[in-house]
Amino acid sequence: MPEATASDSTSDGVQIDLFSGNRMANLTSMEKIRLILDGVRDGNIVILEEGLSPDEESKLIEVTMAEISPDEFNGIEIETYPRSQTADQSFLDRLMGRQSTQKLTVIGPANQIQTLHKDENLISALVSRK
Amino acid sequence: MGLLTDLRDSISRVVDRLFSESEPKRIGIYGPPNAGKTTLANRIARDWTGDAIGPESHIPHETRRARRKENVEIERNGKKVTIDIVDTPGVTTKVDYKEFLEHDMEKDDAVRRSREATEGVAEAMHWLREDVDGVVYVLDSTKDPISQVNTMLIGIIESQDLPVLIFANKIDLEDSNVERIANAYPQHETVELSALEGENMDEVYAKIAEYFG
Numbered sequence: 019m020p021e022a023t024a025s026d027s028t029s030d031g032v033q034i035d036l037f038s039g040n041r042m043a044n045l046t047s048m049e050k051i052r053l054i055l056d057g058v059r060d061g062n063i064v065i066l067e068e069g070l071s072p073d074e075e076s077k078l079i080e081v082t083m084a085e086i087s088p089d090e091f092n093g094i095e096i097e098t099y100p101r102s103q104t105a106d107q108s109f110l111d112r113l114m115g116r117q118s119t120q121k122l123t124v125i126g127p128a129n130q131i132q133t134l135h136k137d138e139n140l141i142s143a144l145v146s147r148k
Numbered sequence: 149m150g151l152l153t154d155l156r157d158s159i160s161r162v163v164d165r166l167f168s169e170s171e172p173k174r175i176g177i178y179g180p181p182n183a184g185k186t187t188l189a190n191r192i193a194r195d196w197t198g199d200a201i202g203p204e205s206h207i208p209h210e211t212r213r214a215r216r217k218e219n220v221e222i223e224r225n226g227k228k229v230t231i232d233i234v235d236t237p238g239v240t241t242k243v244d245y246k247e248f249l250e251h252d253m254e255k256d257d258a259v260r261r262s263r264e265a266t267e268g269v270a271e272a273m274h275w276l277r278e279d280v281d282g283v284v285y286v287l288d289s290t291k292d293p294i295s296q297v298n299t300m301l302i303g304i305i306e307s308q309d310l311p312v313l314i315f316a317n318k319i320d321l322e323d324s325n326v327e328r329i330a331n332a333y334p335q336h337e338t339v340e341l342s343a344l345e346g347e348n349m350d351e352v353y354a355k356i357a358e359y360f361g
């Protein structure tokens with residue numbers, strides 16, 4: 019179960035599953051990927067407080083590819099903050115030792131991602147909470 | 149003691165040489181769709197072996213399965229390297245068969261293509277974790293180099309400790325901007341080229357021999 023769920027089932031809002039770093043810490047890579055993809059395939063936006071390791075990201079892409087099926091699921095959008103939004107920030111990242119795992123990661127269904135982009139206040143609100 | 153050390157040193161030298169000369173390095177060509185990966189792979193293969201790897205196309209995901217050309221010997225400035233070139237499909241996190249419909253394709257065909265594309269991307273990701281000795285990351289220099297997928301992929305490549313060269317392709321086009329790529333990924337060497345026109349291939353081969361030899 020997600021750590022926190024903000025749901026608005028009365029309108030055409032999106033459900034957001036927010037997983038804290040603690041919640042994810044004890045899961046295996048495959049459990050994390052399952053948790054993410056189950057949420058996304060239900061049409062939710064999944065937010066990870068601490069993101070995934072590069073190896074887990076690579077497996078997430080691989081498993082996502084295996085699950086894509088016509089007219090049902092066509093993949094994910096994944097965005098991380100604040101890492102590498104601009105060239106300046108990626109320079110900063112390097113200064114700070116870019117291995118930081120504390121990168122807020124937002125994952126959503128590719129066919130609904132307009133919602134994610136449109137609602138930028140939502141993202142900045144979450145980023146500033148950090 | 150000294151004799152033993154000498155012996156050990158010379159054995160390891162021989163072993164080193166054996167491996168560096170007889171074991172081809174498997175170089176994966178990664179990058180977003182349409183960056184020119186297949187065009188580059190074909191040019192390298194043609195320049196050094198005489199034949200091509202696979203079809204180039206403006207339709208995204210023309211390369212659905214990873215294709216490979218083995219034992220390509222590249223020699224530059226006295227450095228020789230034998231590589232297996234692996235041309236991969238563009239890595240992406242989504243594939244929608246409907247995109248293929250825009251290219252005048254029947255639904256059946258589009259669905260089959262998209263399935264092959266997803267298998268190809270999965271395979272390319274798997275290879276990156278298991279089977280690749282070095283990476284050439286190709287970017288279209290007329291496009292913004294910072295995308296979520298590029299950043300993520302380069303992060304994955306870095307975490308594997310693989311040698312990587314960034315190729316800024318399509319410098320023959322007017323709105324090409326190599327600087328933008330070099331600035332986006334300053335931790336890696338950027339080499340500019342036009343895979344289509346064959347511009348700057350001398351430096352491309354010199355860098356390949358230097359980095360992967």
Ligand SMILES: Nc1nc2c(ncn2[C@@H]2O[C@H](COP(=O)(O)OP(=O)(O)O)[C@@H](O)[C@H]2O)c(=O)[nH]1
Pocket residue numbers: 180181182183184185186187188203204205206208209210211238317318319320321341342343344345
């Ligand atoms: N102008 C220009 N076009 C290129 C260059 N390299 C590739 N292309 C074109 O870009 C498109 C995609 O090329 P392709 O090699 O199939 O890209 P891939 O998806 O990365 O394998 C094709 O239409 C190529 O002709 C280049 O250096 N300059």
Ligand SMILES: [Mg+2]
Pocket residue numbers: 185186187204210211235236237238
């Ligand atoms: Mg290709």
